[in-house]
Amino acid sequence: MTAADRDGSTDVAVRFDGVTRRFGRDGEAVVALDGVDLSIPRGQIFGVIGHSGAGKSTLIRLVNALELPTEGSVHVDGVDLAHLTTAQLRTARKRTGMIFQQFQLLETVTVLDNVAMPLRLDGISRAAAQARATEALEFVGLGARLSAYPGQLSGGQKQRVGIARAIIRQPAVLLCDEATSALDPSTTLQIIDLLRRVNEQYGTTILVVTHEMDVIKDLCQAVAVMEGGRVVEQGSVMDVFVHPRTPIARAFVGTVIPQELPERVLRAVGGHPLWRLRFLDEEVTTPIVGALIRDFGLEVNILHADMTDIQNRTVGHMIIQVEGPATQRDAAYAHLAERIVSIEEVRA
Structure with a gap:
């Protein structure tokens, strides 16, 4: 056990x-x-x-x-x-393997020997360690650079060497x-x-x-x-x-999906109600704005809209200015709350 x-x-x-x-x-x-x-x-x-x-x-x-x-x-x-x-x-x-920001490679030995070093420190023979290191370098796409020195590599290639060295012990x-x-x-x-x-x-x-x-x-x-x-x-x-x-x-x-409007935009819209809407997957392509105008008689101004893929799913974000009678705004808000992932009023 x-x-x-x-x-x-x-x-x-x-x-x-x-x-x-x-x-x-x-x-x-x-x-x-x-x-x-x-x-x-x-x-x-x-x-x-x-x-x-x-x-x-x-x-x-x-x-x-x-x-x-x-x-x-x-x-x-x-x-x-x-x-x-x-x-x-x-x-x-x-x-436990470790990958560092600044690569931490030995500049005086080859890429192959950099990767083989953990196994050499474990007492494994040079030939066996280099064979395993060659497999690891091929896995990270550097099978053709075994004899190169770190100073001859780009930053991305150096990090690939670092990854190969980190996984050499599995x-x-x-x-x-x-x-x-x-x-x-x-x-x-x-x-x-x-x-x-x-x-x-x-x-x-x-x-x-x-x-x-x-x-x-x-x-x-x-x-x-x-x-x-x-x-x-x-x-x-x-x-x-x-x-x-x-x-x-x-x-x-x-930093990935902007959440706030610039202060200059906030000043321009005055005290009008703003809604933040979040969408997920097929909700992104739903004609939400058209429905607010057509079904609830509201005036809608899109101030910001964005979408991104996360974990093979699509996340959308929108901030809109909504004008119209309070009863119709309330009905529209309740309608959206049942149909999209989230809605909140960010400025009244």
């Missing part, structure tokens, strides 16, 4: 239970994490988003025990890392610490596709730490939003995009 079976966490790859992490002495301690409870299902791509200083980098360092919690516990594959001996911890870390959990932040948008999408393929082909649990909501949208299945060392909101990516509950979550969603 495995440790995961013993603690009943066979479906959970990583679990944080009441985790607090302080740095410094008690009188001057900085609280990086404050009572974090979080479970990451096995085989899922899970995102953690927050601004600088939110605690997300400390969170990810706890997963491979580069940091240990001041209070609470972190279980990886059912094992509490804080209670392992040095030798046991070395073994446990081999089940880890159960892959940690991505701002892995796309140094890349241009086109290369970011390529790396996202590659990480998704790692998850699908190997069943690897991937924990993504980022400040980019676009990465969460395009890669992750679930997300936790962090602020001030706390997880303030979490759920499926779709749920957080469609129903953000906290100001910080709404701000992050707004």
Whole structure:
């Protein structure tokens, strides 16, 4: 029986239970994490988003025990890392791979030797390690660059080398610490596709730490939003995009789907009622505005409209100015509330 079976966490790859992490002495301690409870299902791509200083980098360092919690516990594959001996911890870390923002490659050795290095450190022969490294590099699309040096590669290629090195031991959990932040948008999408393929082909649990909501949208299945060392909101990516509950979550969603109108526009519309509408899938193509005009005799001015694809579904967002008798506006509002994912009045 495995440790995961013993603690009943066979479906959970990583679990944080009441985790607090302080740095410094008690009188001057900085609280990086404050009572974090979080479970990451096995085989899922899970995102953690927050601004600088939110605690997300400390969170990810706890997963491979580069940091240990001041209070609470972190279980990886059912094992509490804080209670392992040095030798046991070395073994446990081999089940966790890490991809860095700045690649962390050795410039003086070839791409092949960079990727083979973790296996060489495990005592595997040079020939066997290089054979495995060649397979990993072919998987990430760099089979033709085995003899190149990092300085001869683009940023995207360097990150592919980093991914190959991270998966060489076939880890159960892959940690991505701002892995796309140094890349241009086109290369970011390529790396996202590659990480998704790692998850699908190997069943690897991937924990993504980022400040980019676009990465969460395009890669992750679930997300936790962090602020001030706390997880303030979490759920499926779709749920957080469609129903953000906290100001910080709404701000992050707004970087992908604008949520607010410019102040100049707000001044121009005066005190007229504004409605924010959210649509999902086939609701996006429903002639909502035409129905408000035709069936309820309202005047409708579209101030903003946008749509995006999230998790293979289409999410639409619209802000409209609505004018007409109050009874007809109320009837139209109730009509929409029954037919679209959400509606709210944002200015009366």
